[in-house]
Amino acid sequence: MTVEPSPQWALIGDLIASRDSGDRGALHAALTAALKATNEAVEAITPLKVTVGDEFQGAYGRLGDALRATHLVRLALTGTAGVRFGLGFGGVRVLDAERGLEDGPAWWAARDAINEVERAARRPGGAALRTGLPALVGPGDRAAVLLIDGALAKLSDTARTILFTVITGGRRSDVADRLGITPQAVSHHVTTHQLALLGQAMTTLWEV
Template sequence: MAPPAGDRPLATLLGDVIGSRTADDRQALHDTLTTALSEVSSEVSTIHDLQVTAGDEFQGTFATVGESLYAALLLRLRLHPDIDIRVGIGWGEVTVLDAENGTQDGPAWWAARAAVEWVEERQAATGWEHVRTAYRPAETAAAAASRTDAGPFPMDPGPSAEAINAALLCQDHLIGLLDTRSRHILEGLMHGRTQVKLAEELGLTRQAVNQRRKHDGLAIAVAAAESLRMVT
């Protein structure tokens, strides 16, 4: 976890578990989710680590939109096939209401909530079943950046929602087409594990791993994820 960000805008990650109410063992679901959130938080740079907030919801804050997007993808891959999630990323002001309990509010969280709700709505549409992630900058950030009286340091409006969401739609669709083994390989490649190591983990030959890497576009998926991670 990085030092607090002060007054600058933050990227907020808000997510929930799909179909959690019908889970056979909600305690096991909670434990699996909590473990994955802790693991991913240790693998990325956070302002406030990912944690369960209430029921099947979880959240975290990041200095950049790119880092939050990378965390969202890692978390989705880590939880598959046991848990499916949807995630909204927001950008803007964050107000800490209770530092001890991690209670936060503000435009960035409202934007993240709107993004999650959009994902939930779009998932029900034919042809959009694989959508899991969306990004929204807070309206106040965009408005403040356009003001002429905002002073020498106007609020950063964040990266383009249109560009980021176009990339996320393609990423989600690709991930949605992958089976469990290919998702495992993708996560391994994102962590720099060799094809030999991944073959051992999956009980496959190195050639089989390489075939999946090429056929399923996993090298491109890794490159795209790394490019998105650089977005500030």
Template sequence: MSHPKTSPCCATLIGDLVGSRTAPDRHALHREVTAALQGASDLVPPATPLAITAGDEFQGTYDALGDALHTALWLRVHLLPSRIDMRFGLGWGPVTMLDSARNTQDGPAWWSARDAIESAQANEERPGLRAVRTVYRRAVAGGPAPEPINAALVCRDHLLGLLDERSLRILAGLMDGTTRAELAQREGISASAVSQRAVRDGLEVILTACEALRSVR
């Protein structure tokens, strides 16, 4: 009889859709989210695949917390222009593999991610934190400290909540390496208008925070 195997510490990511039960076409919603999960996985390969587990929830693991944080932002930024929003709980700690054939996992990292996403959901009842969709918890000492990371996430999510659809599309393009000239042509505006939005709407601030958070190991 095989026994569950506990792996070294890793980052766990749980995401779910906000308000998806009221979507007019849930099949189309599922297709768009599935495509986004594949795009995120192509950009930042997870340790275990991002997969929809039940209903509107999906999960995956990463060797580095920064990769999980970047994935969460990439998904939100690329889906928000379609009016699809997500909340995320991230955890850090050991993971126990219960069934390798079915990739069934358990362990402190998952418990901390579950606690984090429940905290993210609770933010919706707090007017001042309603825009905060991403929360990180640490299950064991020695991993990335949650206090500075959550401070950055609060500010990042607040800025995202202030963006209109055009600024979100521009931010998504900048994250993907699209030039400002190409974004201007795509949006039907001038390159200077793209630059003005990047400054006025804090897109440069979000990108700078994004790079700093992505370096977290």
């Protein structure tokens, strides 16, 4: 028995160049941990889960929640793997609830979006793009996503790790211990790279 389609924001994610990893087991464990933490932080219709290989997917009721999930997964995997995402909006039809099989326009649009991100990465100036969006996303939100993708691409692993703490409300002293630097050095990164401002832009986008 199938369930009638309901409009959702579908998210498809994929690790970049994962086949080049020297430790596939550790990579999969890191991805699983990142998805678990994101599922605990973000309300989802269908929680994120690994599907085939290093690809994963989930579904959300709001665009802001889907974007929040992309940010948390990407930053959680800092120093481990790069990630690309495709988002799509539309109906989702459950084909087999027991096996978790779904279909519908939202998934088709998300697949088109992530394929476009992969193609863009091969074009001059496109390497920083990590988030594909459907055409219905307005120009303001689309511009914000592009600017955040570009800003994240410029940050060092240390700055991204600190940014993750900023947007998740963690303690600077804890991230300082984890990175082996002083709290003053953490504050220096926050100021130098304008991480508080970037974090504010990201969390504001989560409200759309």
